[in-house]
Amino acid sequence: MAYATGVTLASRTIFPFCSRTFLPPLRVASILESSPSIFFNRVQAHQLFSTSRAPLFSSVKFSTSSLETAASRSNVVDILEERGLLESITSENLRSACSDPNVAPLKVYCGFDPTAESLHLGNLLGIIVLSWFQRCGHQAVGLIGGATGRVGDPSGKSLERPELDSLTLEKNIAGIKNILVKILGGNHVIFNNYDWWKDMTMLDFLKNVGRFARVGPMMAKENVKKRLESEQGMSYTEFSYQLLQGYDFVHLLDKEGVNVQIGGSDQWGNITAGTDLIRKILQPEEAAYGLTFPLLLKNDGTKFGKSEDGAIWLSPSMLSPYKFYQYFFSVPDVDVIRFLKTLTFLSLDEIKMLEDEMRKPGYVPNTAQMKLAEEVTRFVHGEEGLKEAMKATEALRPGAETKLDWNLIERIAEDIPTCSLPIDRVSGVSIVDVSVSSGLFESKSAARRMLKQGGVYMNNERVDDENKRVEEGDIVEGKGLVLSSGKKNKVVIRIS
Structure with a gap:
């Protein structure tokens, strides 16, 4: 999911001053703390999704150990702000809740749509922020969008995402789960939103979710406006995404006590859709919060993603x-x-x-x-x-003393140019001819010129003699060798 949501505790319809630009550089949807009953009167919960409901939070009564943990934990919001990882929060009360000894540790979630088998560098900030919450004594929750991934988040996209088949989705879900489990380690929980969406009918959705949403505010979201004004337009499927994501927060808050949602700054519209639904459907007595962080951008201001060539994947099977x-x-x-x-x-x-x-x-x-x-x-x-x-x-460092073995060369070969040559074009052949045959140099003259400058290496050892011939002992385990031109240009030669 380019997905991560939060909670707006004040209605933007009633209070238009609670906008994204309120109190820069942080955007704060404030609560009328002097009259909290306006929003959070304790009333009987709507019996929309189950006949019995567990308490939303355990913050009223919790153990002495929880109190001690809360009293000693660092304020994660302050830490994020100091490190340039805070863009917006839905209420300044989140900051105080992070270190208030009377408030239990928070449960914080970030969502990831399974549009590929691996997460990428653009997703890493969400994991970093979750980890900061962990390190400050809170619980990290990962949400994989097995349901929302079938729709596709339109945020930041000029075209509708291609539909993925079920087998591809399952493979992607498994890959992303493995990454989250490995990186987050200890105190975390991972959910798949398909688990609660798969049994909801269209009529249930319209009755239990749709009737609480207002089309005007939905159309006013920045990502929706851009798509509606574009030549391609926007399908109803994509238009409904913000409600699907918003209801995820409703469900997690209601059933699991997850009370904070985080995401990139492009998720603000989806976040506020969720917070509005929480306010209208659950009418919670305890606060829920949203937090966004700046996107990780390249030098040219564009986002890191997976569609561009050379994406920085987090899975070692896709990028070593x-x-x-x-x-x-x-x-x-x-x-x-x-x-x-x-x-x-x-x-x-x-x-x-x-x-x-x-x-x-x-x-x-x-x-x-x-x-x-x-x-x-x-x-x-x-x-x-x-x-x-x-x-x-x-x-791979020219002149390195590390002795190359074939297993290491095989791993290296995944990341640098590789070619195959028959043994009679390598063994006994001049280093100049082999370097041209392998594609390391375009011509023999270029190879000789680099040799004279001392910039040619074979298996990391400098070659000083332009008449040098590759000997049988130069071929590592009889399987191949590595040639280098300077520090960066390298080629693995396999003996075919």
Whole structure:
């Protein structure tokens, strides 16, 4: 899901001043705290979805250990704001609830539509924010959109998403669940919204959800207006997405006590659709909240996504830990500090030290990038993934002392150009001819020129003699070798 919702506790219809631009830079939908009964009078719950209902929250009575945890936990909203991870909150009461010893730890969810088998870098901020809530003593909840993924979130899209078949959806759901379980680790829960949507009929939806929605505010959402004004227009299916997502929050709040929803800034419209439904359907006595964070943008201001070439996938089966590590190692200096703040859990003091070092004479280039790559790769792929990435990085460094074995070369071959040559075109053949045959150089003259400059390596060892011939012992385990031109241009040659 480009999906993450929150809760607006004041009606925008009744109070037009509660807009997205109220109290910049944070957009706050405030509550009339002096008259909370206007919105939250305790009334008998609507018997819309079940004949019996568990309490929405356990914040009135909870254990001494919960009190102690609440009293000692850091304020996650303050942390997010300091690190540039806070765009909007639906009420400033969320900030106080995060550290109020009289309020139980929050349950916070972020949604992900299974439009691919893996999440990508654009989804990583949602996981980072969930993890910050975890680290501050709250519970993280992942919601996979097995139902909403069949519709597709129109937010930020100029065309309707292609429909996915059931087998593809199941495969995508399993892939995303594996990623969330691996990264979030301990205190988390994962739901699939198909579990509560699969048995709801159209008549149930219209009666129990649709009658609480007003078409005017739905059409006023930014993403809806843009699509309606476009040549392609918008289908009813896409138009209904905000109600589907909004009801997810209603269900999670009602049945699971999940009281905070988070998402990227492009999700504000979907978030407020959910908060309005909560106010109208559940009429809760206790508050529920929404929080959005800025989108992770490239240098050109565009979003990281999965449709562009070279998407940064979070699954190691779609992008190796080595290549993932290399992406962050290559981040421009202008972006590295911003990424350290938003994508890592390093202290701000440590990040400030790195920033100061970058301005000093004698700073070793890419020191900050190396730290960024290590931290993000460890978070996404774990210690083993980081070790694999660093071993491959070292093995591919010209002049490295790491001895190459064929298993390592095979892993490297997934991420750099590879070719196959018969043994008689490699063994006993000049390094110049082999480097041209492999595509490392376009011509023999270019190969000789680089050789004279000391920039040609075979299995990471510099080749100084332009008359050098590839010997049988140069072929690793009789299966292949690695040629390099400078630091970046490499090719794996397999013996066919």
